Amino acid sequence: MSDDILRVEGLKISYAVGTSKVRAVDDATFSIPSGSIVGLVGESGCGKTTVARGLTRIMAKSASFDGGEVFFDGKNLLSLSEPDMNELRWRDIAFIPQSAMNSLDPVYTIEKQINEVLIQRGGYNKTDARARAEELFEMVGIEKQRLGDYPHQFSGGMRQRVAIALALALNPKLVIADEPVTALDVIVQRQILDTLKSLQDKLGISVILVTHDISVVAYVCDRIVVMYAGRVVESGDTTTVLTAPYHPYTMGLYNAFPDLQSSEGLLTPIEGHPPDLSNPPDGCRFAPRCPFAEDRCRTSDIPLIDVGGGHFAACLRSSEADALREQAAKPETWAEMA
Ligand SMILES: Nc1ncnc2c1ncn2[C@@H]1O[C@H](COP(=O)(O)OP(=O)(O)O)[C@@H](O)[C@H]1O
Ligand code: SF4
Ligand SMILES: [Mg+2]
Structure with a gap:
């Protein structure tokens, strides 16, 4: 779409570790509409920082692009020369690193x-x-x-x-902020997020806010991109996605974080951890932790499909999302995975 400031298509980034490779970002696809604030969310180790750094091409020496395209303001960033890319940094794309x-x-x-x-x-x-x-x-x-x-x-x-x-x-036209409020107390988090949001509105810039905390996205972001184990598993308008998620990981993540605006509500953790990306499971990478996994989930490729209105999800059972959502709201559904 022409009103997207950034479009990421099938992005793949690996780290060389010894003689093998860890594919930290595997086929990530999402877009950032101009003048919006987009939350990139997922647990630690899901590839968020690798995506954020990949977009600026400020990466670890051991990291390499294995495929995909990144279009920023009409330019394919991955094919720009280093001096041209350097021109763009700060002026067009500014990056606030984790622990800045x-x-x-x-x-x-x-x-x-x-x-x-x-x-x-x-x-x-x-x-x-x-x-x-x-x-x-x-x-x-x-x-x-x-x-x-x-x-x-x-x-x-x-x-x-x-x-x-x-x-x-x-x-800059785009600011990428990696975990900008992590390690701050909730009141200060809200103040910083309010400032960021009001500046984004006033200046008409676009912001990618990287966070492990889905309540931060709920508080401030127009759109959400959920990553799990190097892949984008759900994306769309924040209110739409969080009111009616289609991916069980998003459902679980939402149950697991307290609301930024109140400390109430029962939290239900997702048992287990994201997989080791040097040896990810076949099929749906969330299957080992998903209360709704079926045999076919462990063998099939899971495409990111449009479930309507620019809302995308990568789950084989997305046609049953209403029923799964009801079950996901019950803590016992997740406790059974323990
Ligand atoms: N410099 C690195 N060398 C090797 N592996 C790395 C490096 N940085 C990150 N990784 C691996 O890539 C994966 C994604 O990491 P990262 O992008 O930092 O995730 P997140 O920001 O979501 O916590 C993890 O499995 C992590 O161990
Ligand atoms: S594809 Fe299967 S395992 Fe993966 S999230 Fe959907 S139901 Fe769960
Ligand atoms: Mg990170």
Whole structure:
């Protein structure tokens, strides 16, 4: 669709580990509509960070693309030269890495670190850089007088705001934030997410918010992309997907996290862990943990199909989703898998 800022098709990324390969992202397909905030969610080890880094091509040395395409604003990112890709970073696509708030350089003031982006990458002169840095601080809700402070003088939440300010420095079209509120308490999480959402609205940018916490997606994202074991298993409009999920993993994930807006509600964990990606199971990778698995699930290829209205799911039993959802709401359904 032409109003998508980003389109990811059949993306495959592997890590070389010894003499073998771990396929951390295996045939991931999703798109990011312009001006939307999209949550990329799944448990730890499902390939979210690998996707996020793949989109920016800032990857570990051992990582390689094994297939697929990434279209950003009409360009195929995977075929750009490294200098062309480098031009795009910060200016068009900004990345806030996992633990960004802890990776600010402790020996330099925040202003110096913002200047590095504004002056060296953005071509600002010193006076304009100061004005822009003040504007950025105002945007993320920090007093401009604090530009001269060092990272240790800020709380975790404030440092995360600084990381957002840095990402926005050169007016990117797309911001990718990897676990931006993990390790912050719930009140600060909400404040940061509110800031991110209001900036996204105001600036009309697109945001990919990577998180293991589906309640973060429920709180702030327009769309959701659920990953499991390197694959996209469900995607669509957040309200539609979370009100009526088609994939049992999404149903389970939703039961397993507390609502960000209230601490009530019984939590039901999904027993077990995602599979080892150096040797993933055949068929549906969720089958070993799925209360609804049938024999055919363990042998068939499971396509991501459109279940209506731009809502996609990769489950062989998607035609029975209403009944499965009713069962998934009962804790005993999941307890039987223990
Ligand atoms: N540098 C690396 N070398 C080898 N394997 C890696 C590396 N980084 C991640 N992996 C593996 O890739 C898989 C996906 O990891 P990651 O993308 O970090 O997941 P997530 O962000 O969802 O927690 C995991 O199985 C992880 O062990
Ligand atoms: S394909 Fe089968 S095992 Fe996989 S999620 Fe659907 S019902 Fe469960
Ligand atoms: Mg991660």
